Amino acid sequence: MTSFNPKPFPWKTSTTPYWRTELDPLDEHRSTEELPVSCDILIIGGGYAGIAAAYHLLCSEEHEGRKKPPIVLLEARQACSGATARNGGHLKPAVYSRLPDFIAKYGAETASEYAEFEYRHVDVIAEVIEKESIECEFEMVRSFDVYLDPEQAVEAKNAYLKLKESGVAKQSIDDLIWTDEDRAEEVSGFRGCVGCFSSRAATLWPYKLFMGILNKTVSQGLNMQTNTLVTSITSTSSTGTPIWTATTAQRGTISAPKLIIATNGYTSALLPEYKSKIIPARGIASHIVLPAGAPAPAPRLPGSYGIRIPGAIDYLNQRPDGSIVVGGARSTFYATDSHWKNVVDDSALIEPAAHYFDTYMQRHFPSWEESAAEVEGIWTGVMGYNSDALPSVGEVPGREGCFVAAGFEGHGMPVIWLVMKGIGEMVRCGRRFEETGVPRILKTTEERLESSENRLASKQ
Ligand SMILES: Cc1cc2nc3c(=O)[nH]c(=O)nc-3n(C[C@H](O)[C@H](O)[C@H](O)COP(=O)(O)OP(=O)(O)OC[C@H]3O[C@@H](n4cnc5c(N)ncnc54)[C@H](O)[C@@H]3O)c2cc1C
Structure with a gap:
């Protein structure tokens, strides 16, 4: 209930x-x-x-x-x-899309301070994992932010070029690599990608x-x-x-x-x-595997993903065993508050999103088209959203x-x-x-x- x-x-x-x-x-x-x-x-x-x-x-x-x-x-x-x-098991500093707003609201110095703080986390977490010898499938990856809408892609690229020129949050912005439409699908491996960033991130078993x-x-x-x-x-x-x-x-x-x-x-x-100021907000994620006895191993993906659908972001990472954790699905339920907003029940799925991840890999990754990949597990979780x-x-x-x-x-x-x-x-x-x-x-x-x-x- x-x-x-x-x-x-x-x-x-x-x-x-x-x-x-x-x-x-x-x-x-x-x-x-x-x-x-x-x-x-x-x-x-x-x-x-x-x-x-x-x-x-x-x-x-x-x-x-x-x-x-x-x-x-x-x-x-x-x-x-x-x-x-x-969660998605994704440790991904990703501030570039919020930086223009941060700069307008708080100034360039404060925006840079925040961006560099996030950026440090990949190294800091890697260090503690090594220091404490924790087995958690930590992997440094390049993470793709794939754009599927041409207008959104142009906006993202222009905002990035402006940030690069301004020198704000230099370390994080210098780490971003933009790929234009002509090569975006090939580089990201994501069907219909019309532009993508890649940046440094990590995946792990939280x-x-x-x-x-x-x-x-x-x-x-x-x-x-x-x-x-x-x-x-x-x-x-x-x-x-x-x-x-x-x-x-x-x-x-x-x-x-x-x-x-x-x-x-x-x-x-x-x-x-x-x-x-802080409200409970329910989200959903899933685990996708190849069926038992699949003739070939899961195709390796070139990195992890943030998938930028207008108004929503899906996130996806591949585990060392080839299986996939993917979450998001906001496009199916975000318009109706009662599915997520102020909802603390993580014993139930978000109904409109319950089948969103079925055939996700076949639909979006040409290399997985013939894979028969299937959802093995799906769950909800409660985040804290801020005013x-x-x-x-x-x-x-x-x-x-x-x-x-x-x-x-x-x-x-x-x-x-x-x-x-x-x-x-x-x-x-x-x-x-x-x-x-x-x-x-x-x-x-x-x-x-x-x-x-x-x-x-x-x-x-
Ligand atoms: C579906 C989903 C996907 C996500 N994907 C990502 C991702 O890929 N990358 C990323 O960076 N972040 C992601 N997040 C967000 C990330 O998981 C959270 O920001 C982070 O885990 C928050 O940690 P926390 O300790 O603050 O909260 P929690 O992990 O929620 O811990 C809070 C704890 O407090 C306990 N608690 C609450 N009230 C009480 C009480 N009154 N008495 C006793 N105990 C209490 C709760 O039981 C809970 O265990 C995702 C979240 C969800 C739900």
């Missing part, structure tokens, strides 16, 4: 994404049988953001030699069972990556508590410093002077001031000691790692937001909370 939720809490049951078909022993882990009554730092949300926060707080070289603070992470369902294990990070973090003392829904948070300040208390469903309460809310699309259930298109990061205005990092939309992979490093520095070292290297446009502020801008409302 799909329904509108006034308080968006995670749905109890969910569809099974491909990424959760090989579960880690920590999937339903509870470090202690009882919930501790207190700790130094409490994290709510056990996806990419919450797990990365715990890692930076406990495993960062910056804290080496210092006593580790008691940290507890509360997760409503299984570890890594939200958007993080339901559940394995973040469960690897979680394993490391638990070994360093994190108290992990799965299947522990937080129903509310309150603060008291008898000594002048607020103490935060989280009330859980059936497991009592836990208090801490520092609280990190990493609850993505569900944030407003605990922080109502974000109700119209001003930017995640909210930092100490929540008016709530001393309570930090938020949420609203990463369908694009958290090249953003969250360094955001959570910054949150770790604010929480453990007392640094100001501006000292952390997190782009200033992500800072959660009173002004943003009070702004009447609402790009989600204007989509109606």
Whole structure:
């Protein structure tokens, strides 16, 4: 059943994404049988953001030699069972299409700062995977953004040439390679492509990556508590410093002077001031395989993809075994809010998109035309969409000691790692937001909370 939720809490049951078909022993882990009554730092949300926060707080070289603070992470369902294990497995810095707007709104310097921040994530994630020896099928690829509409392609090319000439976000823009219509289909391998960019990206198995990070973090003392829904948070300040208390469903309460809310699309259930700022938004993705006994292996694709259909983007990456993860399908359901907007039910498919991926490979890739590829799995997931298109990061205005990092939309992979490093520095070292290297446009502020801008409302 799909329904509108006034308080968006995670749905109890969910569809099974491909990424959760090989579960880690920590999937339903509870470090202690009882919930501790207190700790130094409490994290709510056990996806990419919450797990990365715990890692930076406990495993960062910056804290080496210092006593580790008691940290507890509360997760409503299984570890890594939200958007993080339901996504496209695509780590793709991709800011060029948003840069003209960013420049107009925030200025060239701020736009560059944001673009370069995203761009760094491919290397930074590669480094942590190597440092922690995590098996997660990480592969550096060239990723194609394929355009299918000639007018959109010309617009994209012209905007890119203008950016290149201006020198804004130099590192990311220099990495883009544009191919014109005459060679676009041949270079991208995508039928009907009338122009494409390629850029540096990575593909990986997100559940394995973040469960690897979680394993490391638990070994360093994190108290992990799965299947522990937080129903509310309150603060008291008898000594002048607020103490935060989280009330859980059936497991009592836990208090801490520092609280990190990493609850993505569900944030407003605990922080109502974000109700119209971060909303749950349901998406859909699938896993496509060749049928058993197929006479030939799956044809290799030249890279991963963002497929730019006017008004929507599909995303696709090929796994090392040749199978495909592809998601998007917004063109089938985005016009009807009740299919996706404020919907937290990821136990059901989005009806109009349920067959969108059938024969996707045969239709779009000439090399797969004869392949008989079929959808082996399909699932939904809940993202956090923002009224001003930017995640909210930092100490929540008016709530001393309570930090938020949420609203990463369908694009958290090249953003969250360094955001959570910054949150770790604010929480453990007392640094100001501006000292952390997190782009200033992500800072959660009173002004943003009070702004009447609402790009989600204007989509109606
Ligand atoms: C279909 C789909 C495809 C996507 N594709 C891509 C992609 O290819 N590339 C990309 O960069 N991004 C993609 N994304 C987005 C990306 O997955 C997210 O931006 C990222 O995973 C967000 O991580 P998170 O930790 O903030 O959120 P989540 O992974 O959603 O984690 C939040 C956690 O908080 C828990 N929680 C919430 N409320 C409570 C509560 N009250 N008490 C206790 N626990 C609570 C939830 O159960 C959840 O586990 C996609 C998302 C979806 C849904």
